[in-house]
Amino acid sequence: MEKVESVLYMPVFKWKLGEQTATKSLSATQKAQLLPIAELQDRPYDWGLEEYSKSWDEHIDAVAKKTAEHWGKAHEIGFDQELTTEDELESNADTTWQYLFRKLWTAGVQAVPVLSSRASKEEIDQIVAVSKAHGRSRYILRYRIHAVDEEITPASLAGWFKTTLNTTGVPASDVDVVFDCDDFVSQWNLAATAPLATSLLAAVSAAASWRRVFLLSGGFPVNLAGIPKGTHQLPRYDWTLFKLVNPLAQANGCKVLFGDYAVSHVDPFNEDPRVLKMTANLRYTHADHWHVLKGASVKDKGFDQYRDLCKLLVNLPIYLGAPFSHGDKNYNDIADDVVPGPGNATHWRRDATNHHIHVVLRQLTTGKLP
Numbered sequence: 397m398e399k400v401e402s403v404l405y406m407p408v409f410k411w412k413l414g415e416q417t418a419t420k421s422l423s424a425t426q427k428a429q430l431l432p433i434a435e436l437q438d439r440p441y442d443w444g445l446e447e448y449s450k451s452w453d454e455h456i457d458a459v460a461k462k463t464a465e466h467w468g469k470a471h472e473i474g475f476d477q478e479l480t481t482e483d484e485l486e487s488n489a490d491t492t493w494q495y496l497f498r499k500l501w502t503a504g505v506q507a508v509p510v511l512s513s514r515a516s517k518e519e520i521d522q523i524v525a526v527s528k529a530h531g532r533s534r535y536i537l538r539y540r541i542h543a544v545d546e547e548i549t550p551a552s553l554a555g556w557f558k559t560t561l562n563t564t565g566v567p568a569s570d571v572d573v574v575f576d577c578d579d580f581v582s583q584w585n586l587a588a589t590a591p592l593a594t595s596l597l598a599a600v601s602a603a604a605s606w607r608r609v610f611l612l613s614g615g616f617p618v619n620l621a622g623i624p625k626g627t628h629q630l631p632r633y634d635w636t637l638f639k640l641v642n643p644l645a646q647a648n649g650c651k652v653l654f655g656d657y658a659v660s661h662v663d664p665f666n667e668d669p670r671v672l673k674m675t676a677n678l679r680y681t682h683a684d685h686w687h688v689l690k691g692a693s694v695k696d697k698g699f700d701q702y703r704d705l706c707k708l709l710v711n712l713p714i715y716l717g718a719p720f721s722h723g724d725k726n727y728n729d730i731a732d733d734v735v736p737g738p739g740n741a742t743h744w745r746r747d748a749t750n751h752h753i754h755v756v757l758r759q760l761t762t763g764k765l766p
Contacts, residue, residue: 414745550599
């Protein structure tokens with residue numbers, strides 16, 4: 397298990413293949429600085445046949461195998477899910493929650509169960525039960541804001557974390573806590589919000605001797621539909637909020653770590669892809685913005701336009717160079733025609749995510765980019 401003080405950053409992933417492979421090329425040192433949360437998605441769905449193409453058993457088996465292959469077995473990774481009692485297994489009488497963590501642990505994955513404020517009591521009880529059965533004591537407690545104007549007081553937030561901690565029966569030193577602002581950061585006056593967020597985090601921090609305290613939020617928009625073709629800058633609201641809160645928290649004697657949703661919106665895409673008019677786009681994280689290079693519809697203009705977008709990217713002043721990350725090398729190789737094709741949507745999410753992780757770790761460790 398990694399040292400407590402080594403972790404700096406909590407990225408939340410939808411944990412599809414693009415994000416899984418984005419983590420594979422990270423060094424052991426970099427992985428030790430991350431405590432990702434993988435959000436288990438619904439089973440693959442065949443929109444033509446209007447039925448699921450895998451059972452929950454098959455889906456969880458595949459996730460456990462891919463997690464062990466790409467993230468590995470040496471470092472912790474949180475797992476969150478929104479399963480219900482209607483999500484049943486075919487193979488045995490286990491609940492899906494029990495089966496998920498048993499398969500992950502059997503595969504050697506250092507999976508940490510996430511207990512969410514959006515979870516039912518039954519879900520939390522089942523996860524705690526399977527953890528106890530396997531002698532596991534690590535948890536992540538995640539309070540997720542439901543609405544932009546949700547009323548939360550320091551006492552009520554600290555109370556939720558303490559109550560949930562009591563259900564686990566483990567010491568607070570084995571538990572990470574997360575205050576998740578969802579995507580509401582894009583709607584707030586962040587300068588005015590920062591003192592309130594700091595008071596909430598200070599109350600949570602003072603409530604128990606937690607392992608770590610994270611401020612998590614997501615600033616990337618739900619889609620790029622309203623953004624015209626060309627090069628654009630989108631504010632990293634999540635990073636801005638953290639930069640405002642961090643010095644205030646330190647002044648209150650509270651150590652807060654950073655979390656975001658990388659280059660994805662907080663909510664997964666669960667619509668029929670056949671009706672989606674996907675446009676070619678690159679999402680390139682830099683300083684306080686994402687630089688979005690947007691092309692035309694891939695149905696109309698094809699996938700080769702990604703090569704042109706890569707050629708444009710590597711000639712921009714914000715491009716950090718091929719040695720900066722695995723994702724940057726891939727952009728450079730596509731631009732220089734080193735690889736035979738421009739790749740596909742999975743590759744582009746992989747490269748954007750890998751680059752984003754490198755940027756965040758560089759900002760957290762040195763405070764600046766090269």
